Amino acid sequence: MTDELVIKELHVSIEGKKILNGVNLTVKKGEVCALMGPNGSGKSTLAYTLMGHPRYTVDKGEVWYKGKNILELPPDERAKLGLFLSFQYPQEIPGVSVSNFLRTALNSVKPNKVSVPDFVKLLREKMKLLKIDDSFSRRYLNEGFSGGEKKRAEILQLAVLQPDMAILDETDSGLDIDSLKVVAEGVNTLIGPNVGILVITHYQRLLNYIKPDKVHVMMNGKIVKSGGKELSEELEAHGYKEYEEFEGEVKA
């Protein structure tokens, strides 16, 4: 049970402004959970907080993973535990090549050092799987990448680093339909009995490829409804209107 990511009563603020208002959520090992919700509802805030971004202040709550309250750990320790975040807006790092960066990262998260030839082989294999051109490994990390290329590069990192628990923050936005398929395939090859995935998305489209076991709806920094895959279809058809009312009822 310790391989579950368990979020308990999480309250988070940025510069004194409350964003998350008591989030409770569990992602089990081998489970795909989708997190949906309108713009500004706090989905990325949750993702950043789980990864340990210093800008977010945890006012209350706990997040347990592999027997640790990870809120006490710096981001790199969380990554070493097996947590991974595919960023909604990946950073451009000048002068640092994709391959140099990924090799450093892989050696940081894995207990055994990977030799350069083994790494090159691994990288090539994953790039092929994601239909990424070889030349990308020599380019500077995300610098000048198109929106879609950045998302693909995030999934390349996911594929190389092989985390146990992955949070995908709008990995589908900016991807054309063909890229979406390729990226989803990349994610699917990762899904096994050991990997938990939290997919943040606005669209049903991605969930047709990466089939969620559970769907959660976030409004104003809280999970307001949870259900199965049918919930995402409902949302696509009707939007979030009724949940606004629903949330009003809860408050009352």
Next chain:
Amino acid sequence: MEGQTLVTKNAMEQLSQAEGNFAAKKKADALAIFNSIPMPKEKDEDWRYTKIDALKIENFSLNPKTKISASVLSEDLIEKGVVLTDINTALDKYPIAQEYFFKQTKIDKDKFVALSAAHFNSGIFLYVPKNIELEAPIRINFEGAGILHNLVIVEPNSKLDFIEEYSGEDESGQLNVCITEVFANQNSKINYNHVNNWTKNMHNFTNIVGSVERDASINWVSGCFGGKFNRLRIDSLFNGAGSECSNVGIFLGKGGEHIDFTTNMYHNVENTTNEVLVDGILKDESSSVYRGLIKIDKQAQKTWSYLQNHILKLGEKTLANSIPSLKIDANDVKASHGATVGQVNDEHMFYLMARGLSREEAEALIVEGFFEPVIQKIPSEELREKIREMVRK
């Protein structure tokens, strides 16, 4: 490194005994100038942001013993007239050395230039006759503090790759003062690479002056690492139409080090081209000042001259000063300068750490990445690797 020792301790002593009249006379003249000009002050324009006021020349040895080792010239090159020897021998033996000695460098404008002119006891002389393209680079290693004069002359249509490295300190003093004069004559091409890697007590004052004649070019590459007080100044004099320079500079300050870096580009004639890129990183409590002048004379029409300087501060206690300046008296020129001083982007740090890199690993990668574009501009692969290694240390 394969090489021969040019000047051993003993040999140098013998040389200074046998020193000819020419050098002795020049030194005596220079000594009078040295004594007549005052020590610079921090408030002087050329010394702003450098704590020179506390430095006392009398605390240092003015007769340090540098150890110089150098590439061995092939028989073939020697036959063709290429000369590589020490400066004292050269001034004794070769009229051309006397002719070019202090041809372009003004003694009376800088206390440390005057000091070197009055007290130099070592240095190298390199002469490449016309129509010779040296295939392998000439390498010189200087070990320990010195008071040096180097003279490099490349005659028309010739090509030289030159790599000089300075390192260490010795017991006789931690003051290194050096003048290097470089002459790129008509249609010649020089790749001039300077790397210094001083240990923590060194005070270094190095002035390099390059004169570029018609259609000639000098590509300067310099790396400054270490030293308590590391001042490097490179002047490029565009004296012939069609001449070109590029000037790539890299520095890395750590601990309490101070780096004082100047590039001056003097466009004296028409149709000359220049590009300067100086990038530096400051760690711990280190500080730096970079001065970059582009001066375009009235007759220097059709000049194309650009200068960029970027500094990355890695600590709250670091101090960076950047003073680029343009003085343009011609009207048909293209010139610009720019300087940025920045800090590590927190979002970059978080992104890298979220992938498992420790704070130190993330910072190291950002440092390497910051230098990578400027390292890419270094023509020699060997030097690119060397500088990458020094940055990693």
